[in-house]
Amino acid sequence: MSDKLTGVVVAHSELAASLLAAVRAIAGDDHGLAAVSNTGCDRAALLKSLDAAIGAGPAVVFTDMAGGSCAFTAAALARGRGDVRVVTGVNLAMLVDFAFHRELPVAEAARRAVEVGRTAVGLVEK
Amino acid sequence: MSLVLYRIDDRLIHGQVVVGWGQRLGIGFIVLVDDGVKANVWEQELYRMGVPGAMDVAFATVAEAAGHVAEWERDPRKGILLTGDVDTMVALCDQAPGVRKVNLGGVHAKDGRRERLRYVFLTDAEAAKLVALAARGVEVTAQDLPTTKPVPMADLA
Numbered sequence: 001m002s003d004k005l006t007g008v009v010v011a012h013s014e015l016a017a018s019l020l021a022a023v024r025a026i027a028g029d030d031h032g033l034a035a036v037s038n039t040g041c042d043r044a045a046l047l048k049s050l051d052a053a054i055g056a057g058p059a060v061v062f063t064d065m066a067g068g069s070c071a072f073t074a075a076a077l078a079r080g081r082g083d084v085r086v087v088t089g090v091n092l093a094m095l096v097d098f099a100f101h102r103e104l105p106v107a108e109a110a111r112r113a114v115e116v117g118r119t120a121v122g123l124v125e126k
Numbered sequence: 127m128s129l130v131l132y133r134i135d136d137r138l139i140h141g142q143v144v145v146g147w148g149q150r151l152g153i154g155f156i157v158l159v160d161d162g163v164k165a166n167v168w169e170q171e172l173y174r175m176g177v178p179g180a181m182d183v184a185f186a187t188v189a190e191a192a193g194h195v196a197e198w199e200r201d202p203r204k205g206i207l208l209t210g211d212v213d214t215m216v217a218l219c220d221q222a223p224g225v226r227k228v229n230l231g232g233v234h235a236k237d238g239r240r241e242r243l244r245y246v247f248l249t250d251a252e253a254a255k256l257v258a259l260a261a262r263g264v265e266v267t268a269q270d271l272p273t274t275k276p277v278p279m280a281d282l283a
Contacts, residue, residue, distance in 0.1 A: 012141060042136035042234040067176025075172055103204035 004102035008053045010036040010046070010074055011064040023095050031099030033067055038070050046071055046073045058083035058106040060113060061088035076091065084108035091122030129157070130200040131206045134215045135231040138163070138208055139173045139183070142231065146271045147206060148181060154203025155182040159191040159218060160210050188214060189278040192221035199224065212252040219259055228259065230268035230279075245270045257283050 009016040016035035023033060034053045038046050050073055054061065061078065063071040066088040078084040087094070087110050096119035101109060130151055137141060138158055151226045153174065162248065163169050164185045168273045174183050186194065191207070195218075198205055209215040212233065232245050239247035246268050248256070260266045267276035 038137075040234055042232075042236070043138070045234065045236075064178075065141050065145075067139070067141065067144055069137040071173055072138075072140070072176065076169075079168070 002034055005098075005104070005106055006054060006057060006059040006104070007031075007033040007062065007095070007098050008036060008050065008059055009062045009095065010034060010038065010050055010053075010070040011062075011090065012038055012068065012070065014039075015064055019092060019095060022092050023099060024110055026092075026096050027099045032102055033095065033099065036070075038068075038073075041069075043069065043073060043076075046070070047077060050077055050082065051076060052082060057081065060084075060106060060110050061086045062095065062098075062113070063088050080092055087113045087117070089117060091117050093117060127258055128201060129195070129205045129207050131229055132215065132218075132225055132227060133206060133208050133229040133231040134212055134233060135208055135209075136210050136233055138210050138244075139176055142271060143206060144177050144181070145209065146273075148177075150272045151204055151206075153181060153206055154199065155184065155198075155205040157184045157186060157198060157205060157207045159186050159188060159189065159195075159207060159214060161187045161214075164190070165168075188217045188221065195222040195224055212248070212255055216255050216259060217283060219264060225264065227265045228267075229276075230256070230266065230282075231270055243268055246282060248282070253283050 009019055016037055018035055020035045036049050036053050061074040063074050071088050074086040078086050085106050094113040097116040098113050164187050170185050177183055232244050233247055235247045238249045241247050256266050256279050266279035269276040
């Protein structure tokens with residue numbers, strides 16, 4: 001069993017799998033990240049899929065929209081588990097950074113992901 | 127403008143509702159009719175976090191909703207009423223005869239259900255209840271997003 005954090009991306013349609021493909025392209029492999037889609041799932045089915053992907057934890061769950069079914073499900077699951085944190089608004093920059101910082105305590109890794117993700121969003125001036 | 131959508135969606139408040147319908151129709155409020163969510167303050171807070179600040183969210187049991195439908199219909203804003211399953215919407219229609227249109231927005235796969243559309247899976251009992259609702263004059267159609275074509279219940283039975 002690994003001492004490193006698990007990361008789970010849960011998102012609409014094929015977004016999570018595509019983000020993981022991009023992480024692989026940049027970082028070489030999955031780095032403990034897994035993808036879950038909400039396609040075809042009601043809340044109970046998505047909860048089951050997400051729980052299976054998290055496994056024993058500890059884990060950071062990355063979701064796409066703050067107000068979507070993925071975020072609701074992740075928050076509901078994390079509520080009962082002290083070793084799971086949820087980060088909304090996932091982007092590639094935070095995932096690539098997370099891939100190389102999975103040894104951090106889960107709360108610190110989640111905070112770092114938020115900071116890195118925010119920093120990655122900007123306006124390219126002409 | 128009143129309630130412009132009575133929707134059955136087992137994901138309740140989520141992206142399709144808030145963005146897909148909410149932004150396109152200029153929705154000002156959402157009513158979530160679910161006895162379980164009504165009894166769970168933490169879950170209500172979670173759902174409130176997921177909607178834009180300009181959009182109000184109300185939570186109600188079926189009985190409470192039945193007593194408030196007329197009031198919501200007089201609201202100057204446009205609203206969406208949501209239930210998480212067929213039985214809850216049918217119960218609401220039984221208690222609030224003013225409901226004339228029901229939208230099947232998302233009922234996903236589960237034991238005993240058969241696929242009717244990509245986003246609509248129903249048991250025969252659920253389908254029969256919706257057919258009976260349609261026979262009483264309620265317009266029942268499936269439509270996940272405003273950009274897709276509504277499918278009459280008769281085509282899904």
